[in-house]
Each structure stands twice: as C-alpha cells, then as structure tokens.
Amino acid sequence: MVRVHELLRSVWDEPRPANAPPPAWRDWAFVGVLAVVAVLEGVLRTDLRSPVVSTVVAVGLLPTLLWRRTRPLPTIAVAFGVCAVVPVLTGSEPELNVMAFMLILPFSLYRWGSGREAVLGSVIMLAKLGFSLALGTVTLTGGLGGVFLISTACALGAALRYRVRARMRELDQAKLLERERLARDLHDTVAHHVSAMAIRAQAGLATSDAEPGAAVDALRVIESEASRALAEMRTMVRVLRQNEAADLSPNPRVADLERLAGRAQFGPPVDVEIVGDVEDLPPSVGTAIYRLAQESVTNARRHARHATRIEVRVVADDRAVHLRVSDDGEPFTRPAGAQGHGLIGMIERAGLLGGTCEAGPNPDRGWTVTATLPRTAG
Incomplete structure (x- = not known):
C-alpha cells in the first residue's frame, strides 16, 4: 500500500519536460490543411445529420493543436468540453472523420504535460466518454473503442517522453565522462x-x-x-x-x-x-x-x-x-x-x-x- 501511494505521489509530482517547442510554421500549415479537409468533408458528405455544426466544431477546435505542447491541459479541457456539449445541443456526436486529429491532444498531454496535468486530463477525457454513454450518443462498443484509442495515444506519448529522457541521461553521462x-x-x-x-x-x-x-x-x-x-x-x-x-x-x-x-x-x-x-x-x-x-x-x-x-x-x-x-x-x-x-x-x-x-x-x-x-x- 505504501509503495502504491509513493508511486501515485511520484506520478502526481512529475514535472513538465523542459523546452516545450512553441507553435511553428509546420503547426500552422498542418492546421490549415486540416481546416480545408474539414470544410470539404462537411460539404461533400451527404450522410451528416448536422453538417454545419460538425464543420464549425471541427474547424473551431483545430487551433488547440497549436498549443498542445505548451498548454496541454487547457487544450484537452477545451476540446473534450466542447465535444461533450455538442451532443446536448444537437443530439449527436461531431461526425466528421477529420475529428481524429483530437487523438493528438492526449498524446501531447502525456508527452509534454506534468504529472498532475496528465491525471486531470485523463479524468476529463474519461468523464466525457462517460457523459456520452449516459446520453446514449455513444454505444458501449464505441466507448470501449474510444478508451482504447485514447489509451494508445497516451501510451505513445509517455513512451516518447521517457525515451527522450533516457536519451538525455545518456547525453549527460557522456558529457560527464568527456x-x-x-x-x-x-x-x-x-x-x-x-x-x-x-x-x-x-x-x-x-x-x-x-x-x-x-x-x-x-x-x-x-x-x-x-x-x-x-x-x-x-x-x-x-x-x-x-x-x-x-x-x-x-x-x-x-x-x-x-x-x-x-x-x-x-x-x-x-x-x-x-x-x-x-x-x-x-x-x-x-x-x-x-x-x-x-x-x-x-x-x-x-x-x-x-x-x-x-x-x-x-x-x-x-x-x-x-x-x-x-x-x-x-x-x-x-x-x-x-x-x-x-x-x-x-x-x-x-x-x-x-x-x-x-x-x-x-x-x-x-x-x-x-x-x-x-x-x-x-
């Protein structure tokens, strides 16, 4: 029990990685391309129940990608908060396939966020899925699939984070030896x-x-x-x-x-x-x-x-x-x-x-x- 408490405490106290890169021109270009794709998908698809709302939500949430590294928790709160409100207003989840870009946000949360940000962000994402299940806009199978995708994105972010940290330790050791x-x-x-x-x-x-x-x-x-x-x-x-x-x-x-x-x-x-x-x-x-x-x-x-x-x-x-x-x-x-x-x-x-x-x-x-x-x- 003591070890579990120490483990949870160490996760909570985990600091943010240093030198998180600010938005670069590649980020702006990526957001621009996704915005064009979102508009085209909203116009060309005929099976959307709320094409205008889905397109506006997708394009409106794209700027969160620009601050995913420097402000990972606020971007998670904004993106998943908006996606939780949309079903209440329209009766359905955002339907554009381009919304898959939101998987980048949990990846960035675990790659660039602190321990407490990762914990709070995970709570927000799970709360959104639970809310959608309660409203009936997401099936149990869809909810489990969402948990799997988000968990995979988080695991990849954490793996890259600790791989970079291990690499930095190797470089520090090499500098010390030199x-x-x-x-x-x-x-x-x-x-x-x-x-x-x-x-x-x-x-x-x-x-x-x-x-x-x-x-x-x-x-x-x-x-x-x-x-x-x-x-x-x-x-x-x-x-x-x-x-x-x-x-x-x-x-x-x-x-x-x-x-x-x-x-x-x-x-x-x-x-x-x-x-x-x-x-x-x-x-x-x-x-x-x-x-x-x-x-x-x-x-x-x-x-x-x-x-x-x-x-x-x-x-x-x-x-x-x-x-x-x-x-x-x-x-x-x-x-x-x-x-x-x-x-x-x-x-x-x-x-x-x-x-x-x-x-x-x-x-x-x-x-x-x-x-x-x-x-x-x-």
Missing part, C-alpha cells in the same frame, strides 16, 4: 609541464646567489617546458574546435618513458626499466602506462623531500602490464580527507581500462605507485 577525460588529459599533460616549471624556478631562486648561472639554466628549462605545454594545449584546442575523432592529447607509448629519464635538469634522477614485450600493446594501454608513470614522477619531484632517486619499472607479460614507480624521499603528508586530482585521475584512467592503480608510503621511506592494466584493454 569532462572527466578532459580533466585527466589537462592534468597529465599541461599540469606536468607547469609543475616542472614551478620546481625549476624554485631551484633557480634558491641557488641564484651561490650560482649566478643557475637562473639562466632555470629559464632554459622553463622555456622548454612552456613550449611543450603550449604545443599540447594547441593540440587539445584544435581537436575540440574541429571535432576530430582523435584523442585529445598526444599518444605517447611505453617506450617513450625514456623521456622521463632524460629530464634530470631538475629534481632527483629517474631510472627507467622496461621488461618484456611492449611494442604490440594497444595504444590506449601504452598511453595510460606513460601517463600514470608521468604523473607519478611529477608527484615524486614535487612532494618527495630529500629524494635521491626515482625508479620507474614496467613489466609486461602475456596477460597484463605492471607499472611500479617509487622514490626514497620523505613523503608529503596530505591533510586528512584531502585527495589530489592527480591520484583521482590515475585511478579513473586505470579503471576505465579494467585495471587497478594504488599509491601509498613505503614501510621504511619513500612512496610507491603501482598499476596493473590488462594487455587486451581497448
């Missing part, structure tokens, strides 16, 4: 170079008094890292603007890890060791391994105080690729409850490929990042 991907790519590429520039600038300032040439060396490193960061930013912007079906950033491979070892101009030296066959790895796996190692090395250079070495080891076997990055410095103590965006991005990047990524302090000294990715990840 935002997360952009965040990872920005952090793993541009932030890496910015961190390098900041570290080298600090080192240059600290040693500038004792070594006047240190500032010049720092500027060279900063200029080099800034050029790389600018190039990668341009790559991302070009892909986004041109809507290219390509990765948002360059695609380094595992073999490119040697670049990290070669950048010993600042921070502790980096030793890179690659064991196993890494040439036939899928591009997504190779890029992920490189980015995970790059972020780990960047974090070690930034946070591992008094570190003398950073070791990067990649071991590839028939089933997976294993990455281990460790240093021997004093680990940076992050405030309780805080978690860097880099670690979050690393865990997400590994998880998207069906792998794992963990990071934590060593038992004695230093910090270690381990990651495992399956070779078959796409």
